[in-house]
Amino acid sequence: xxxxxxxxxxxxxxxxxxxxxxxxxxxxxxxxxxxxxxxxxxxxxxxxxxxxxxxxxxxxxxxxxxxxxxxxxxxxxxxxxxxxxxxxxxxxxxxxxxxxxxxxxxxxxxxxxxxxxxxxxxxxxxxxxxxxxxxxxxxxxxxxxxxxxxxxxxxxxxxxxxxxxxxxxxxxxxxxxxxxxxxxxxxxxxxxxxxxxxxxxxxxxxxxxxxxxxxxxxxxxxxxxxxxxxxxxxxxxxxxxxxxxxxxxxxxxxxxxxxxxxxxxxxxxxxxxxxxxxxxxxxxxxxxxxxxxxxxxxxxxxxxxxxxxxxxxxxxxxxxxxxxxxxxxxxxxxxxxxxxxxxxxxxxxxxxxxxxxxxxxxxxxxxxxxxxxxxxxxxxxxxxxxxxxxxxxxxxxxxxxxxxxxxxxxxxxxxxxxxxxxxxxxxxxxxxxxxxxxxxxxxxxxxxxxxxxxxxxxxxxxxxxxxxxxxxxxxxxxxxxxxxxxxxxxxxxxxxxxxxxxxxxxxxxxxxxxxxxxxxxxxxxxxxxxxxxxxxxxxxxxxxxxxxxxxxxxxxxxxxxxxxxxxxxxxxxxxxxxxxxxxxxxxxxxxxxxxxxxxxxxxxxxxxxxxxxxxxxxxxxxxxxxxxxxxxxxxxxxxxxxxxxxxxxxxxxxxxxxxxxxxxxxxxxxxxxxxxxxxxxxxxxxxxxxxxxxxxxxxxxxxxxxxxxxxxxxxxxxxxxxxxxxxxxxxxxxxxxxxxxxxxxxxxxxxxxxxxxxxxxxxxxxxxxxxxxxxxxxxxxxxxxxxxxxxxxxxxxxxx
RNA sequence: GGAGGUAUCGUCUAGUGGCUAGGAUGGCAGAUUGACAUUCUGCAGGCCGGGGUUCGAUUCCCUGUACCUCCACCA
Numbered sequence: 001x002x003x004x005x006x007x008x009x010x011x012x013x014x015x016x017x018x019x020x021x022x023x024x025x026x027x028x029x030x031x032x033x034x035x036x037x038x039x040x041x042x043x044x045x046x047x048x049x050x051x052x053x054x055x056x057x058x059x060x061x062x063x064x065x066x067x068x069x070x071x072x073x074x075x076x077x078x079x080x081x082x083x084x085x086x087x088x089x090x091x092x093x094x095x096x097x098x099x100x101x102x103x104x105x106x107x108x109x110x111x112x113x114x115x116x117x118x119x120x121x122x123x124x125x126x127x128x129x130x131x132x133x134x135x136x137x138x139x140x141x142x143x144x145x146x147x148x149x150x151x152x153x154x155x156x157x158x159x160x161x162x163x164x165x166x167x168x169x170x171x172x173x174x175x176x177x178x179x180x181x182x183x184x185x186x187x188x189x190x191x192x193x194x195x196x197x198x199x200x201x202x203x204x205x206x207x208x209x210x211x212x213x214x215x216x217x218x219x220x221x222x223x224x225x226x227x228x229x230x231x232x233x234x235x236x237x238x239x240x241x242x243x244x245x246x247x248x249x250x251x252x253x254x255x256x257x258x259x260x261x262x263x264x265x266x267x268x269x270x271x272x273x274x275x276x277x278x279x280x281x282x283x284x285x286x287x288x289x290x291x292x293x294x295x296x297x298x299x300x301x302x303x304x305x306x307x308x309x310x311x312x313x314x315x316x317x318x319x320x321x322x323x324x325x326x327x328x329x330x331x332x333x334x335x336x337x338x339x340x341x342x343x344x345x346x347x348x349x350x351x352x353x354x355x356x357x358x359x360x361x362x363x364x365x366x367x368x369x370x371x372x373x374x375x376x377x378x379x380x381x382x383x384x385x386x387x388x389x390x391x392x393x394x395x396x397x398x399x400x401x402x403x404x405x406x407x408x409x410x411x412x413x414x415x416x417x418x419x420x421x422x423x424x425x426x427x428x429x430x431x432x433x434x435x436x437x438x439x440x441x442x443x444x445x446x447x448x449x450x451x452x453x454x455x456x457x458x459x460x461x462x463x464x465x466x467x468x469x470x471x472x473x474x475x476x477x478x479x480x481x482x483x484x485x486x487x488x489x490x491x492x493x494x495x496x497x498x499x500x501x502x503x504x505x506x507x508x509x510x511x512x513x514x515x516x517x518x519x520x521x522x523x524x525x526x527x528x529x530x531x532x533x534x535x536x537x538x539x540x541x542x543x544x545x546x547x548x549x550x551x552x553x554x555x556x557x558x559x560x561x562x563x564x565x566x567x568x569x570x571x572x573x574x575x576x577x578x579x580x581x582x583x584x585x586x587x588x589x590x591x592x593x594x595x596x597x598x599x600x601x602x603x604x605x606x607x608x609x610x611x612x613x614x615x616x617x618x619x620x621x622x623x624x625x626x627x628x629x630x631x632x633x634x635x636x637x638x639x640x641x642x643x644x645x646x647x648x649x650x651x652x653x654x655x656x657x658x659x660x661x662x663x664x665x666x667x668x669x670x671x672x673x674x675x676x677x678x679x680x681x682x683x684x685x686x687x688x689x690x691x692x693x694x695x696x697x698x699x700x701x702x703x704x705x706x707x708x709x710x711x712x713x714x715x716x717x718x719x720x721x722x723x724x725x726x727x728x729x730x731x732x733x734x735x736x737x738x739x740x741x742x743x744x745x746x747x748x749x750x751x752x753x754x755x756x757x758x759x760x761x762x763x764x765x766x767x768x769x770x771x772x773x774x775x776x777x778x779x780x781x782x783x784x785x786x787x788x789x790x791x792x793x794x795x796x797x798x799x800x
Numbered sequence: 801g802g803a804g805g806u807a808u809c810g811u812c813u814a815g816u817g818g819c820u821a822g823g824a825u826g827g828c829a830g831a832u833u834g835a836c837a838u839u840c841u842g843c844a845g846g847c848c849g850g851g852g853u854u855c856g857a858u859u860c861c862c863u864g865u866a867c868c869u870c871c872a873c874c875a
Binding site: 269271273279529559562566576579630638652738742746748792 | 811838
């Protein structure tokens with residue numbers, strides 16, 4: 001039979017939606033999280049990651065951003081002047097692509113200027129959505145430090161960085177291949193590539209000296225610049241270092257030994273053409289090979305032999321010609337995966353264009369040294385940084401043949417073609433609209449703008465300097481730089497963490513931050529990464545609407561730093577329950593413990609819970625100091641349930657009979673506990689603080705603070721004349737009797753007529769035995785001989 | 801292919817060279833109406849496979865397998 005339990009009164013429930021809106025307004029109106037510009041308190045500055053504005057907002061964001069937020073709130077309570085800014089990264093390709101997709105426009109159809117204005121305008125609602133989420137989540141950000149990477153100020157900082165690097169001789173221009181889609185006639189980034197299985201043929205072609213080469217791109221033969229074999233390959237050892245002639249064209253090309261060649265694949269001989277694929281590019285750079293460009297921006301062959309044919313027709317022509325000469329020795333169908341442009345499915349080609357580079361390969365040792373100077377949390381994440389730096393082969397290419405982004409402050413003289421750089425005072429510069437301040441060295445006064453834009457990392461690598469307003473007014477440079485903390489996810493260690501260290505070294509000769517805290521990813525409930533294409537993206541807003549932000553923050557705190565965390569609704573519900581419990585203990589205190597004064601003659605059980613509190617404060621503080629927010633949360637939560645389920649029950653009868661000490665302890669422990677919980681469940685603890693504690697002088701000086709979030713983090717208190725062994729024995733005895741009542745199907749408040757504790761307990765428990773009587777309704781207690789173990793190490797016999 | 805990480809009750813997740821491997825959720829059995837049915841108490845349930853070090857390994861080492869991330873990807 002199922003009985004529905006009905007309660008008489010269920011008023012005063014905690015209503016997250018209502019409370020959170022109210023509290024949010026309160027925080028903002030009272031500037032609770034404002035960085036105090038005039039304070040001489042120690043600053044704690046956080047280099048918040050500006051999320052990429054691409055419209056793909058999901059729970060993973062909530063997961064990683066909450067983690068820095070916990071630290072921010074903790075540090076604030078530790079008395080730091082917290083500098084916690086927020087930015088949006090909306091100067092990059094993902095933003096451009098988002099708008100292209102949404103509106104079916106691009107720079108080709110709309111024209112460059114119109115397109116840029118269009119993206120700038122249409123991205124606004126997305127910006128707002130991001131900001132709304134962070135505000136709803138309750139990030140304790142000082143919104144006066146809100147920035148967008150496409151803003152004029154940030155463009156200026158980024159361009160300043162470029163000019164500074166130029167002055168240091170760290171900028172150079174070099175021809176390099178770029179990914180290009182012949183159909184869309186646009187440069188493509190790696191992000192836009194898709195793998196596609198294609199049916200194709202592999203042809204074995206004979207060069208001079210009986211050298212046979214297998215290739216799937218015979219039409220690139222006129223672009224052949226070298227032949228490669230494996231150094232271990234005995235068959236072809238004889239030709240290494242010699243030259244052979246290409247068929248039809250008769251070009252002489254060197255034979256080079258390289259371990260990347262697989263002697264088992266095809267004939268074991270590879271031709272390197274500029275450019276057929278990524279490996280060709282590497283060889284081109286490594287062996288300083290010649291450059292033969294035979295494909296143009298329209299995807300047509302520029303070599304005279306092909307007479308401007310398309311790639312496929314060209315392939316057909318050359319295969320026929322080779323066959324005619326008997327030079328095709330073999331022809332096999334092959335399935336291979338090729339890179340195609342995700343938008344149109346066209347196979348990607350390589351073009352060669354001048355690119356802007358930052359020269360930094362000579363600085364690898366410095367970067368490793370700086371990586372060591374920064375403290376990594378968790379520590380093992382540093383290995384990824386080291387691996388990345390050690391594996392660097394090329395300088396940093398910062399130009400992109402795209403449209404929406406930070407402009408290069410560069411023009412080219414129409415007369416001599418030399419680049420002309422903007423003056424520092426001119427920044428930010430739009431080379432399409434603005435003009436150089438002076439004439440070219442050659443006397444030329446007409447200029448073409450640099451059409452490339454900067455890669456997004458060239459700018460986001462500057463976030464510490466953006467926050468410091470470097471080159472704008474340097475307002476915060478001294479106060480916040482180097483910053484204290486960089487929080488970020490692990491997947492961009494090699495991009496964001498690394499490039500930030502690079503720029504910080506070059507501009508400031510300093511590490512950018514002292515600590516770096518690396519988060520994992522928020523995954524779906526099956527532990528899979530959220531992808532739009534998989535259809536498993538979980539949106540945060542519906543859960544905020546349903547449960548409130550606090551339970552979601554609670555979920556975000558549910559995994560070890562650096563580990564991934566799958567989204568479990570039950571974890572959110574667990575957060576709701578914790579809040580509910582906290583709320584109700586608050587209500588209980590308001591109803592029953594309101595009148596309380598100074599600490600008075602404490603009972604042993606009071607000292608026991610105070611001692612437990614001390615242990616928790618110590619542990620939680622240590623955990624937070626090592627950025628282990630989860631360890632802190634676990635310690636605090638565990639303690640809270642002991643407080644609410646055990647101590648509160650043990651002390652209840654004394655509270656009903658107006659025991660001053662019990663009331664004092666209830667209040668003291670409760671306040672300290674919700675303080676420690678407030679970094680996690682920020683709204684609900686604030687609401688309780690405002691209703692119950694604020695302006696109640698009995699709670700001490702912290703009750704005069706306008707918000708719980710600027711009260712002081714608890715410290716361990718002194719407990720006089722307390723013997724831990726005896727306190728714990730007392731608590732365990734009471735628990736044992738509670739269990740006994742349960743096992744014997746008695747109500748918890750039912751009366752025990754006689755409790756006989758084993759004599760060995762007498763010296764341990766001492767006078768505190770009397771507390772057992774009131775705690776759990778025992779009429780008489782005596783010591784004697786008892787055999788039943790009611791709790792670990794506690795023997796007793798019980799008569800009800 | 802290279803580097804790094806992870807593997808614990810049905811599910812999610814802590815932790816440890818040895819004491820009964822902790823919590824949450826779900827399941828089961830009870831209790832309760834002077835804050836809380838979003839409650840309380842209890843019960844059942846687990847260390848990926850193989851090898852090694854050790855008196856003793858879930859923990860340390862090696863190896864296999866699976867999954868995740870980053871990098872490189874086959875002419």
